[in-house]
Amino acid sequence: MARAGVTRLAVTSPPNVTWLTGFDGSTACAVVEPDRVVLVTDRRYAEAATALAADGAMSLVLVEQTYDETLASLIAAGAAPAGIEAGHLTVQRQRWLAAVLAAGGRGHGALVPTMDVIEAGRLVKDAWEIERLREAGRRISAVAIGALADLAPGQREQDVAQALEAGLRRAGFTRPAFDTIVASGPRAALPHGRASDRTMAAGDLVVLDFGGVYGGYCVDLTRTVVLGAPTAEAARVHGAVAEAQQAAIAALAPGVAVSEVDQAARAVLARHGLADRFVHGTGHGLGLEVHEAPRVGPARPAPHAPLPGTVVLPDVLAAGMVVTIEPGAYIPGWGGVRIEDDLLVTATGAEWLTRVPVMLSVH
């Protein structure tokens, strides 16, 4: 907060509220004051929130009318300007809060846009979070191994997705972390091919990309396999992507720039003539969100200096960060390959959170 220039902060991002307070209901916000954290939720969650606040480390306010009326009251109750999360508050809510504060005599400057204050804290996971992510990684690996064993020609993509999601539930996941991707045959060329009613055939490449939320934390895994005997081209592309993934994982270590990790994968694919076929970044952070910092991708020149109130997130890795490494190659009309694992950056390199054999084919 000091780096963003504020002494108070209105937190409106649900995962940021969860990280600060432990509250994981669907609706809440929080205000960080110099001497306390205030959790704001509504009557539906009174019981759960009261239990969380019982040890006195946190204050609790239940919404009477609307969330934003309560938030405006809390902001108005303090003298110092309040930071807002510019990335997690709409222009409309900001305008609305400003109008209510102005009606109460608080002028321009009562609200200060900030960026990435809480996200900076979430970047490096603590021991408790790492243990959850390890357990989630073990569990999703078991689901993947089972799903790969059950895969066969004649099944529809949708049925495979349903079986994967049922497997996640049985394994203790609260829900899928995103729409499950099952993309077979030519559809494997779609980096985001949600499961369709296509029936898979012998010889198809099949991309399975699925994620789960376990105890609030997200993991994400992809395997691509051929159903039956692979063609030489499938073996070549699959091998190149697997090698690119290994190179990126080998590059993981504290102090390494995320763009270097991305470049490690990209260089391998370029060597195999597949540079233009890798159309997305190499990976992303995992935690309370399935896509969070750090982004593992090419360095991007910013079009202007960071805006005031921004906490600039580091572009180098640190021990305790958790990322996916998921290079891919996509050839329209033919198919594609993506291989993804989840890794914890450690003091000396990286620890695999997911452990699933990388197989070229199943039958």
Added chain:
Amino acid sequence: MARAGVTRLAVTSPPNVTWLTGFDGSTACAVVEPDRVVLVTDRRYAEAATALAADGAMSLVLVEQTYDETLASLIAAGAAPAGIEAGHLTVQRQRWLAAVLAAGGRGHGALVPTMDVIEAGRLVKDAWEIERLREAGRRISAVAIGALADLAPGQREQDVAQALEAGLRRAGFTRPAFDTIVASGPRAALPHGRASDRTMAAGDLVVLDFGGVYGGYCVDLTRTVVLGAPTAEAARVHGAVAEAQQAAIAALAPGVAVSEVDQAARAVLARHGLADRFVHGTGHGLGLEVHEAPRVGPARPAPHAPLPGTVVLPDVLAAGMVVTIEPGAYIPGWGGVRIEDDLLVTATGAEWLTRVPVMLSVH
């Protein structure tokens, strides 16, 4: 757009983009110009977007760097100020766009906050949308009837949720519209009781509340039943909620205020001594989103006049609106009842989109 005072509009709400363009990929935005609509998406969706733009009614721009850089270029390319969707753009994206436009010589006023411009168009469904919602309603009704028939003591809430979600997929739904609610016994008192690992017992009240997305459109259905013989109290509360739902549905007609529909349900529950047990609104609009306008709830005094650029949505019903009617009563420690159907407002009243018997008990 004229009502909001703009001739150009940057559309950043995904369902608003879908409604305008037919594009339903996960990432896109659009710019409405006086003479054309421009769809902005990225290379992942090039094929699908090109097909949509093939008839020439829409222009297509593929993102080279980032969405907001592309959006800034499109806004800068026109002379008139551009409306932004204040409810669907973060403060950060607005600040970022304004900084880029300022660097290009476009000062204060290049971006004009607007509210509910596209939502005003989405309120009344056209014939094509109504046919989809009818089909979705038929299909979710069949899923509900099957799920109620299969319900039995000894099952875990999670297993019931999984079966419901599998049923949705088999019935052609793309995905659940929200986390499926299965709340049994005392948990039925939680209006948003996501399925837990609780095992249901004979005599339990069980609330099933689930929704599905079919061809992009959302439907949402709730039934509450007793597993076996109901107590007198369960029969009384169930009867009161069913009567409240009937009263609200009977009130649906063009020209009627949504607050009157809400009041119709509330009056019945008050007559049964359950006024304080009904802790949420009576319903909400359905369409590309599972919660959209109109909100069917009590009239709320606004703390200030609408902000500039706001299209004020009507608070009366019109033919072609689609809403849920879902009163409930929740008694902490004991349980609760909610009954929900989806209705199309017609020229003379309302048409049921969901048709599932309202049963007090199953066994």
